[in-house]
Amino acid sequence: MLPAPSENRGLSFEDDFSKLLVWRRRTPKFTTFRVNSLTTNPVHFLEILKQSLAKLAEDRSQAGTISAIPPVWQHPKFPEAVAFGCWDRSEDLPRHDSEVIVDRACGAAVLRGAHVFVPGVIGLLPGAREGDIVSIYADICGVSKRGWTQKLNEKSRMFVGNGVLLMDRKQIFCENGFSRGIAVLVTDNESGCPSLPENLFEPGMAIMQNLPSIVCGRVVDPQPGEIILDMCAAPGNKTTHLSALMNNEGAIIALDRSASRISKLRQVCLEMSVRNVAAFVFDSVKAVKIEQASGSDDDCNHSSLERGPPFSPCLFDRILLDAPCSGLGQRPKLEEIDMKHVASFPPLQKKLFKTAVSLLKPGGILVYSTCTVTVEENEGVVRWALDHFSSLTLLPAEPRFFNSALNKSASSNILSSTELSCIQKFVPSVDTDEENNHCERDTIGFFIARFQKQT
Numbered sequence: 001m002l003p004a005p006s007e008n009r010g011l012s013f014e015d016d017f018s019k020l021l022v023w024r025r026r027t028p029k030f031t032t033f034r035v036n037s038l039t040t041n042p043v044h045f046l047e048i049l050k051q052s053l054a055k056l057a058e059d060r061s062q063a064g065t066i067s068a069i070p071p072v073w074q075h076p077k078f079p080e081a082v083a084f085g086c087w088d089r090s091e092d093l094p095r096h097d098s099e100v101i102v103d104r105a106c107g108a109a110v111l112r113g114a115h116v117f118v119p120g121v122i123g124l125l126p127g128a129r130e131g132d133i134v135s136i137y138a139d140i141c142g143v144s145k146r147g148w149t150q151k152l153n154e155k156s157r158m159f160v161g162n163g164v165l166l167m168d169r170k171q172i173f174c175e176n177g178f179s180r181g182i183a184v185l186v187t188d189n190e191s192g193c194p195s196l197p198e199n200l201f202e203p204g205m206a207i208m209q210n211l212p213s214i215v216c217g218r219v220v221d222p223q224p225g226e227i228i229l230d231m232c233a234a235p236g237n238k239t240t241h242l243s244a245l246m247n248n249e250g251a252i253i254a255l256d257r258s259a260s261r262i263s264k265l266r267q268v269c270l271e272m273s274v275r276n277v278a279a280f281v282f283d284s285v286k287a288v289k290i291e292q293a294s295g296s297d298d299d300c301n302h303s304s305l306e307r308g309p310p311f312s313p314c315l316f317d318r319i320l321l322d323a324p325c326s327g328l329g330q331r332p333k334l335e336e337i338d339m340k341h342v343a344s345f346p347p348l349q350k351k352l353f354k355t356a357v358s359l360l361k362p363g364g365i366l367v368y369s370t371c372t373v374t375v376e377e378n379e380g381v382v383r384w385a386l387d388h389f390s391s392l393t394l395l396p397a398e399p400r401f402f403n404s405a406l407n408k409s410a411s412s413n414i415l416s417s418t419e420l421s422c423i424q425k426f427v428p429s430v431d432t433d434e435e436n437n438h439c440e441r442d443t444i445g446f447f448i449a450r451f452q453k454q455t
């Protein structure tokens, strides 16, 4: 049973930038799966997960590391959310003379339990041989080039784990650049996040999804039979959740402007037995049809939905705008923050929002979400929306985990206390370590706002 965390007050981006940087580099202590209710039962999945972690603990003890089995929970409010914790890290991992340097994305993946694949390797110290026990360092400043042979200084690198080198230098940096596969089998990572076997469960049974993203689907609260628009849908993590909540009844239109991501979404839908989604590669800013002569409009029936965008105004019961954003809530992230990039998102977010308001039926629900923590992309967009669309009312983004009204940060100058009590923002916590050790707290940064269009 999951213990309940107490009321939380979170930090905002503007409150303490340096704390945000530290928080981004740390790996959440919990990994969450969303179990697919269309294909399986969460209790069955929970059993598979428990057995796998018990087997890993046994393997570790045979290899000389006694480890308690990481805790596993099913969330009491959302049975589809199943989380597991980390190996105990009370002792530091040893550092080995033989070193492998990886890029920042690979370093973050290792911290989340992945092995090191060839494309992520940047360098090896001279003399490193296949079969060596190696220490793995991420090049956090991006200073090294492919084929690098020198030790990075302490400030430019971050230790992410240890493992066994499975290839030699020639194989990893082969001239045609086509080597694939695992270069380092990670035996222990610095975060303690377990490496689960790849074939742990049947494809489509569950996906890894951070808890706030699962909460987001629940805030949309789609009902069987409704017509839903998911405006920035790929790769489909939330689309497939919405479909499961609707028990495959009704229709979901999934749009994304990236063709490769839409093909990934279609594949995920197939694997997860999702049958009520029609996906289109489309720029959602342009998803509203320009007015046409009356009498020729058949947009209220399903065939017009299947033809795809653009759509007539006021068509959808619910809309999810999971907007493109600066992604500062994603963890762990080893990259530096590019402020110009961060500042580029609000104009696009507002254009997408304007389209969403047009396409929403009177009485319909619009959920705006991001996986970032900046006020401009979150509370700022909510303020702008409330000032520009008199038809919109801000509703409580329930079910609630974070009480944003307790967050006395820069955002309180933008939204009233009533408005703050409606939004839900997952941000770095300033509470005790015990609190931060909770799977509802130690998670990614995320923002959710829920609106209704007046009838």
Ligand SMILES: C[S@@+](CC[C@H](N)C(=O)[O-])C[C@H]1O[C@@H](n2cnc3c(N)ncnc32)[C@H](O)[C@@H]1O
Binding pocket: 231, 232, 233, 234, 235, 236, 237, 238, 239, 255, 256, 257, 258, 261, 282, 283, 284, 285, 322, 323, 324, 325
């Ligand atoms: C935060 S991700 C969406 C994640 C997705 N909702 C999920 O849960 O799997 C944002 C997506 O917005 C898409 N995007 C960016 N600009 C867009 C636009 N103008 N129209 C449609 N999609 C857009 C990106 O390609 C990206 O896939």
